[in-house]
Amino acid sequence: MTAERNIVEALVFACSQDPEVLKVGENYLKECETQPGFYTTLAKVLADRSLDVPVRWMAITYIKNGVDRYWRPGAPHAIDEDEKAFVRRTLLGNVEERVQQVSAQLVALISRIARTDCPDKWPELLPFLAQSVCSTSLLMQQCSLSCLKDVVKALAARRLANYRAVFFELTGQLFAYLLQLWTHHLQNSISQSSTEAVLESLKMASDSQKILQQMAVHGFPRFNASPEAVTFVEQLFQRIPAFIQLRKQLSENHPAIPLVEKVNALMMKALQELQSHHPIGYVTYITPTLELLFLHVFTYDGPSEGLVIHSMNILRQILRCEDYQPPNSAHVVSMTVPSQVMEAHQAKTNFFNTRVCQQMCQKFVGHFLLLTKEEMTALEEDTEEFVKEKGGESYTFVLRECVESAFLTMFHEYPHLISPTVLAMVQAVQDTGPEADLQAILLKEAVYRAVGLAAYELYNEVDFDSWYSTQLTQELKITDKRYTMVRYRVVWLVGNWVGVKMSAELRPNLYAMFVSVLQRREALVVRLGAVEALQLSVDDFAFTSEAFSPFVASIVELLLQLLADVEQGDTKMKVLNVLSLIIERMGPSIRPHIGTLLQCMPQLWEESSHEGSSMLRCVILIALTNIVKAVEGDSLQLQPMTTQAIAFATDVKRPEHVYLAEDGLDLWLAVLHHTPSANDVLLQLIANMVGLLGLGPPGDDSSTSMAGLMDIGNDGLEVCFKILEAYTVLCVSQPVLFMQHCSEVVVKACVCYLCDVKPQCVMAILNVVEKAVLIYPQYAQQLLTPLLALLVHCLLDDDYQSTVPAFYAVISRAVLTDARFFISFIQQLNLMSEYQGVELFGLILDHWADKLDSVALVQHKKLTGLVISTMLPLPELSVVRRFAALVNMCVEVLHDVMDADDDNGTLYDVLVGATDPKEKTFHHIREQQIAQCDAVFTTSLHTYIASKLEECRFLHGPAVYGQLVDTIDPSVREQLVQFVSIDLLNVTKL
Numbered sequence: 010m011t012a013e014r015n016i017v018e019a020l021v022f023a024c025s026q027d028p029e030v031l032k033v034g035e036n037y038l039k040e041c042e043t044q045p046g047f048y049t050t051l052a053k054v055l056a057d058r059s060l061d062v063p064v065r066w067m068a069i070t071y072i073k074n075g076v077d078r079y080w081r082p083g084a085p086h087a088i089d090e091d092e093k094a095f096v097r098r099t100l101l102g103n104v105e106e107r108v109q110q111v112s113a114q115l116v117a118l119i120s121r122i123a124r125t126d127c128p129d130k131w132p133e134l135l136p137f138l139a140q141s142v143c144s145t146s147l148l149m150q151q152c153s154l155s156c157l158k159d160v161v162k163a164l165a166a167r168r169l170a171n172y173r174a175v176f177f178e179l180t181g182q183l184f185a186y187l188l189q190l191w192t193h194h195l196q197n198s199i200s201q202s203s204t205e206a207v208l209e210s211l212k213m214a215s216d217s218q219k220i221l222q223q224m225a226v227h228g229f230p231r232f233n234a235s236p237e238a239v240t241f242v243e244q245l246f247q248r249i250p251a252f253i254q255l256r257k258q259l260s261e262n263h264p265a266i267p268l269v270e271k272v273n274a275l276m277m278k279a280l281q282e283l284q285s286h287h288p289i290g291y292v293t294y295i296t297p298t299l300e301l302l303f304l305h306v307f308t309y310d311g312p313s314e315g316l317v318i319h320s321m322n323i324l325r326q327i328l329r330c331e332d333y334q335p336p337n338s339a340h341v342v343s344m345t346v347p348s349q350v351m352e353a354h355q356a357k358t359n360f361f362n363t364r365v366c367q368q369m370c371q372k373f374v375g376h377f378l379l380l381t382k383e384e385m386t387a388l389e390e391d392t393e394e395f396v397k398e399k400g401g402e403s404y405t406f407v408l409r410e411c412v413e414s415a416f417l418t419m420f421h422e423y424p425h426l427i428s429p430t431v432l433a434m435v436q437a438v439q440d441t442g443p444e445a446d447l448q449a450i451l452l453k454e455a456v457y458r459a460v461g462l463a464a465y466e467l468y469n470e471v472d473f474d475s476w477y478s479t480q481l482t483q484e485l486k487i488t489d490k491r492y493t494m495v496r497y498r499v500v501w502l503v504g505n506w507v508g509v510k511m512s513a514e515l516r517p518n519l520y521a522m523f524v525s526v527l528q529r530r531e532a533l534v535v536r537l538g539a540v541e542a543l544q545l546s547v548d549d550f551a552f553t554s555e556a557f558s559p560f561v562a563s564i565v566e567l568l569l570q571l572l573a574d575v576e577q578g579d580t581k582m583k584v585l586n587v588l589s590l591i592i593e594r595m596g597p598s599i600r601p602h603i604g605t606l607l608q609c610m611p612q613l614w615e616e617s618s619h620e621g622s623s624m625l626r627c628v629i630l631i632a633l634t635n636i637v638k639a640v641e642g643d644s645l646q647l648q649p650m651t652t653q654a655i656a657f658a659t660d661v662k663r664p665e666h667v668y669l670a671e672d673g674l675d676l677w678l679a680v681l682h683h684t685p686s687a688n689d690v691l692l693q694l695i696a697n698m699v700g701l702l703g704l705g706p707p708g709d710d711s712s713t714s715m716a717g718l719m720d721i722g723n724d725g726l727e728v729c730f731k732i733l734e735a736y737t738v739l740c741v742s743q744p745v746l747f748m749q750h751c752s753e754v755v756v757k758a759c760v761c762y763l764c765d766v767k768p769q770c771v772m773a774i775l776n777v778v779e780k781a782v783l784i785y786p787q788y789a790q791q792l793l794t795p796l797l798a799l800l801v802h803c804l805l806d807d808d809y810q811s812t813v814p815a816f817y818a819v820i821s822r823a824v825l826t827d828a829r830f831f832i833s834f835i836q837q838l839n840l841m842s843e844y845q846g847v848e849l850f851g852l853i854l855d856h857w858a859d860k861l862d863s864v865a866l867v868q869h870k871k872l873t874g875l876v877i878s879t880m881l882p883l884p885e886l887s888v889v890r891r892f893a894a895l896v897n898m899c900v901e902v903l904h905d906v907m908d909a910d911d912d913n914g915t916l917y918d919v920l921v922g923a924t925d926p927k928e929k930t931f932h933h934i935r936e937q938q939i940a941q942c943d944a945v946f947t948t949s950l951h952t953y954i955a956s957k958l959e960e961c962r963f964l965h966g967p968a969v970y971g972q973l974v975d976t977i978d979p980s981v982r983e984q985l986v987q988f989v990s991i992d993l994l995n996v997t998k999l
Contacts, residue, residue, distance in 0.1 A: 016041060016050045017064070020071075024063040038071060043086040048075055052099040055115070062108050069114040072096065076121050093130075097122065101137055104156055105149045112152055120159035127164065128175055134160065139183055142190065147209070154190075154216045161220050165227040173227075180228025184221070184237050188244075191217040195248060195272075199255060204264060211268035215275060222279040226286050233290040242283065245276050246297050252276070253305050253312065274315030281323040288332040292349045295327060295356040303365060307372045314408050317377070321415035322405055328418045333357065361419075366426035369419065374434055377412040378455040380494065384409075388494060392533045393577045396541070417462050424466045431459055432470060439480065443489030450491060454498045461502035464509040473510045477503065482518075485526060497538045500526055504542025508549040513556070519546060520560040527567035529574070536571055537580065544587045547594050554595050561595060565602045569609055578617070582628045585613070589632040592639050599639050607636070610650060623668035630658060630672035637679045641930065644683040651680050652690050661700040670701065674728040681735035682932035687743055692750040695736065702729060704757045723767055730773035733758060737780045738935050744785050752788070755781060756795050763799055768811045771803075775815040782822040784939055789826040797823070797834050801849070805856060814864040817857060821869075821876040825944065828879060851887035858894050867905055871920055871945050874902030878954040882961040893976040899954050900981050903988050906950050916988065918949040951988040958993045 015037070022034025041047045054060060054068040079088045100119050106112040119134070127134050138160065141153030164176050194214035201207045225238050232238040252273040259266055280298060284291040306312050306320045327333065333353035335346055380388070387395040404414040420427050438453040460467060484492075484499045507519065523546075526539045543564070546552065565588065572584045588606060592599050610629060617625040633651055637644045644651075658673025660666055666673075677694065684691065698704075733755050740747035759774050766774070778796060782789050803809045804816045823831045832850065839849040857873070864870050877898050880888050888895065908919050923946060940946045944953075962970040974982075974994055982994050 012046070013050045013053070016047065017054060017060070020054060020064045020067050021061075023067050024061075042071070042075060043079070045089060046092065048072055048088055049092050049095050051075075052096045055111070056099050056103050062111060065108075065111050066114055069111065069118055073114070073118050073121060076118065080122065080125060093126075097126070097131055097134075101134070104138075104141060104152050105146065106152055107148065112155070116152075116156045116159050119156055120163045123160045124163040124167070127160070135179060135182075139186075143186070151209075151213065151216075154213060154220075158216045158219050161223050165223045176228055177230070180224040184224050184228065184235075184241075187217050187221055187224070188237055188241055191221055192244065198265075198269075198272075199251070207265050208268060211265060211272055215268065215272050218272060218275045218279070222275070222282060225279065226282045231290050232283060232287055233293065242280070242294060245280055246294075246301060249273060249276050249301060250305050253309060253316075256313070270313035270315060274313060274319055277316055277319035277323065281319050281326065284323055284326055284330075288330050289347075289349050292333075292353045292356070295333075295353055296360060298323060298327065299356075299360045303360075303369065307369050318406060318408055318411045321411040325411075325415045325418045327357070328422050361423050361426065363426055366419075366423055367430045370416075370427045370430040371434070373412065373416045373419075374431070374455050374459045375452060378416070378458050379451050380454060385494070388497075388534055392537065393575060393580045396534060396537045397577075397579055413458075413462055416459065417466075420463045420466045428467060428470050431456075431463065431467070435460060443487055443492040447491070450495060454494050457495070457498040457502050461498070461505040464505045468510055471510070473506050474512050474515055477506075477511070477515065478518075482522065485522065490532075493532045493534060496526075497532070497534045500535060500538040500542050504538075504545040507542070507546045508551075511551075513551060513553075516546075516551075516553075516556045517559070520557055520564070524560055524563045524567065527564065527571065529570060533574070537575075537583075540568070540571065540584055540587055544583075544590060547587070547590050552594060554598055557591075557595065558598060561591065561599065562602050565591065565606065569605060572609065572613070578625045581613070581617075582625050585625070585628045585632055589628065589635050592632065592635040596639055597641060600643065603636055603640060606632075607647070607650070614654070623665050626658070626665070626669055627672045630654060630669065630676050634672070634676045634679045637676070637683050641683055644680065645685065648680065648684075648688075648690060651676060652694060655680065655694060656697060659694075659697040659701055661697075671722075671725050671728075674725055674732065678728060678732050678735060681732060681739055682930045684739065685931050687736075687739045687746055691739070692746065695750055695754055698729060698732065698754055698758075702726075702754075702758050702761065704754065704761060723770055726762065726766060727770050727773045730758070730770065730777050734773070734777045734780055735932060737777060737784060738932060738939065741784050741935055741939060744788065747781075747785060748788060748791075752781070752792060756792060760795055760799060763796075764803060768809075771809065771812045772815050775812065775819050778819050779815075779822050780939075782819065782826055783943060786826045789823065790830055793823055793830075794834075797831075798838055801835070801838060801853070805852070810860075810863075813860045814866065814869050817860070817864070818869050818872055820853075821872045824876045824879060825872075828883065832883070832885060848887060850885065851891065854887060854891050854895070858891075858898055861898055861901060868920065868945055870902050871906045871918075871950055874899050874906065874950050875944055875948065875953060877902075878950075878957040881957045882964050884964070889973070892973045893978065893981070896977050896985065897981050900984050900988075903951060903954070904984070907988060916951060918951070920946055921949055922946065955989040955993060958989065962993070 019034045019037040019041070022030050023038060025031045025034065051068040051072050055065050055072070057065070075088065078084065079086050080093070081087065100115065100122070103115065104119075106115055123131065123134055138153050138157045141149055142157060144150050144153065161179075164172070164179065167173070167176070191214055194210045194217065197210040198207050198214060201210060221241055225232050225241055229235050229238055232242070252269060256266065256269050256273065259269065280294070284294075284298070302320050302324055306317065312320070330353075333350060335350055335354050384395065404410040420431075434456045438449070438456050441449050441453045443450070460471070481499050481503060485496055487496065503519070503522070511519065523539055523543050526535050527543075528536075531539075547557070568584055568588050568591075572581060572588075575581055575584065592603075592606075610633070613629055614626065617623075617629065633647070633654060637647060637651060640647065655673050655677045657663065658666060658669035659677065681691065733751070736751045737747065737755065740751065755777055759778055763771065763774055778792070781792050785792070800816060800819060804813065804820070809816065820831070835850045835853070839847070857877075861870075861873065864873060877895050881892070881895060881899075906918055906920055907916050909916055961973070965973065977985075977994075986994055
């Protein structure tokens with residue numbers, strides 16, 4: 010009993026407003042949560058109605074937390090089965106709860122347990138709830154129905170076949186009764202005279218409606234095959250108009266209005282869900298649904314927001330549904346098309362005639378697209394929030410986006426029926442000016458919104474160049490405050506059309522317009538609209554830096570002013586994104602205008618810290634990356650700022666690195682590529698790579714055991730190795746710096762990740778190793794010794810076949826650098842238990858010959874030819890026995906890398922001298938310098954092979970060499986003489 014009293018006291022403490030007392034209670038409860046009997050005590054507390062409500066509520070909360078952590082049998086410190094059984098019994102005994110807060114928590118807890126335990130370990134739950142729903146106690150009915158609603162929702166979400174069978178059975182048992190209960194409460198809500206009784210009936214109808222929806226959608230294999238489900242759907246079509254009529258009859262301040270609108274919206278949502286999950290079964294109801302929408306949503310001025318949202322969703326779903334689209338090909342025989350598809354297509358075709366489309370279009374534009382009072386208030390009082398993009402799937406639950414999406418879908422399906430109406434409305438509002446009444450101005454704004462949304466559909470109907478030059482530019486000159494919303498919409502409309510239909514000749518006029526509307530004297534909403542339109546204009550395929558160049562200085566300055574004027578982090582991000590895009594598209598020509606932008610970057614970085622906006626810092630990092638790329642060779646002056654930003658973004662000790670690391674890595678790579686030479690600041694950044702890749706020693710806090718890698722993901726890991734490659738190339742003229750600062754990180758990273766990442770990352774890792782061996786041959790043994798065993802293991806593993814060419818490229822570099830070291834290492838490796846009894850060197854050569862055709866890059870092919878010919882003179886038996894096969898490999902490579910001069914037919918190596926980089930960054934210039942010392946680009950392969958054959962003849966002696974040449978297939982010898990002297994293959998002369 011002492012333990013129980015302590016837990017109750019701790020719960021009391023946990024409800025305290027005193028932080029110190031609350032902390033004591035929470036700490037004690039945390040210690041107890043894995044102790045046996047803890048959840049039994051909590052269950053007793055929730056059942057004890059003599060305790061304070063907050064204490065009981067807290068007890069349920071701790072049980073919920075325990076269910077998440079310890080309820081599953083395999084979980085650490087799993088709750089004992091007897092204790093679980095006690096909790097379940099206690100919950101069923103306390104379903105009837107008068108306190109709303111406690112009841113809501115109980116319902117959530119029961120549904121959470123039901124998801125894992127019902128019906129196997131909690132078979133009594135569903136029968137209990139089914140019986141309680143029929144209780145004579147109104148409170149018990151309400152509580153059990155609310156509980157059943159959440160339980161059914163939890164069970165419906167399970168998708169395994171056995172769970173679905175259970176849900177089908179549950180639906181069969183309860184659906185008929187719940188349908189009767191729902192009908193009863195709907196009827197009562199209409200017939201009752203007492204407001205309180207109406208509200209109770211509506212609440213019960215709402216809960217039973219939600220259960221019926223889940224069961225109708227998920228509880229039948231085909232809902233249209235169940236008489237009860239069909240009855241439910243038919244009643245929906247009857248009840249929706251009735252409740253729309255009921256809503257009209259209620260006075261504006263009637264307390265039942267919210268519930269009436271909610272129930273009506275839920276009924277429309279049920280139809281929407283049925284159509285979404287059972288499109289073929291819903292074919293019969295397409296015409297009734299469209300008629301319902303037309304008669305009661307598109308001809309009624311006051312439908313609730315929820316009803317409109319679900320109406321627009323189901324309209325969009327019916328129009329877009331692929332199951333309702335017959336094949337476009339005329340060659341498809343109609344008999345092969347399912348009858349339901351043709352029935353659905355015919356239903357849509359019959360309904361959407363000219364009259365219906367015209368009326369629906371007028372309702373869309375003249376009513377649903379009009380700015381509401383709330384939006385107009387937001388436009389004036391919270392402009393930044395007004396223009397904020399919703400994004401994601403907001404078109405399914407936000408009124409404005411739902412309406413726009415449905416309108417655009419309908420326009421796309423029936424452009425020939427809707428275009429004339431929209432064009433007529435455009436013509437009708439052309440003369441509407443600031444002196445017109447508010448409703449006329451709002452209508453003009455809505456019409457312009459419709460034209461902007463349907464830019465692609467109206468491509469052939471609107472002469473946009475003429476309209477822009479004669480009408481829209483004049484609209485922007487009107488400064489009356491009442492006309493602000495129209496001016497904003499004009500700028501937005503131009504942005505939507507610029508990538509669709511605007512001639513190149515009008516681009517300078519367009520950019521001049523942006524300079525005008527971005528001025529500080531303009532309303533903020535117009536300036537923000539200009540930012541959106543400017544982004545679309547600059548990001549357009551037809552954008553040219555030459556046309557934009559005369560305006561870039563003014564636009565950059567005005568965007569920086571706007572950046573200082575706005576307050577929300579999201580808005581700052583939007584403006585900074587446009588600046589970053591301008592820098593990217595303008596390239597080096599932006600250099601004269603970078604200074605002003607750089608001056609504001611430190612202040613922006615600090616402001617984002619105060620606002621806690623990591624996303625804004627991401628945009629700053631992207632902008633800095635584009636600036637570094639734009640200024641190219643002048644980027645050295647930016648390093649104090651860029652290196653600080655990189656250090657911050659990639660420091661795993663900072664929680665912000667989760668959001669910043671990806672963009673920080675991109676900036677890091679750009680800085681390295683545009684840096685003329687290595688310096689201490691850049692080399693010190695390598696310490697952050699140790700943390701990101703989890704390479705530090707166990708006691709080092711800079712490494713969190715791959716936590717950084719888990720945050721940056723596989724793509725981020727690939728960038729990490731590109732950065733290591735950039736460091737490898739950066740230190741080309743200072744090998745000591747590379748060995749001091751980079752070599753250990755490079756080797757550790759390659760060993761750590763080579764076997765555990767995707768092929769694309771493996772390629773990046775091997776590229777680093779190949780570059781390191783190529784650039785620093787004097788340190789090749791030191792670099793390769795920790796890696797070679799792993800390379801050989803992966804090379805012979807079937808899981809790495811897609812990256813075999815890159816593995817052999819590294820081995821080729823090792824052999825070319827020091828063949829004796831490589832062979833000696835392989836011989837030592839042969840003594841290991843894994844390879845005992847295997848001629849490992851011969852196995853590698855055979856594997857290499859087998860995989861030669863998989864080498865795609867001509868550089869790698871030539872590298873193979875160089876290294877194979879290098880091995881020809883070696884006395885090792887593995888080589889001698891495979892002399893003919895190795896020569897055959899050389900011939901294959903010769904065919905790939907040799908070509909004949911068109912003029913004189915002289916053979917030449919296509920790779921010799923072919924090192925001119927497409928990009929001219931410092932990194933690529935360094936790579937070109939490295940290539941000038943690389944045998945792949947400096948040595949003619951046929952000459953090299955000839956020299957190695959000569960060396961082979963000298964070392965083996967004429968007799969042995971003749972025997973080796975005799976083993977070569979005659980056809981291969983015939984091909985080889987095309988590239989080397991016949992004397993090297995003419996055995997009779999030896």
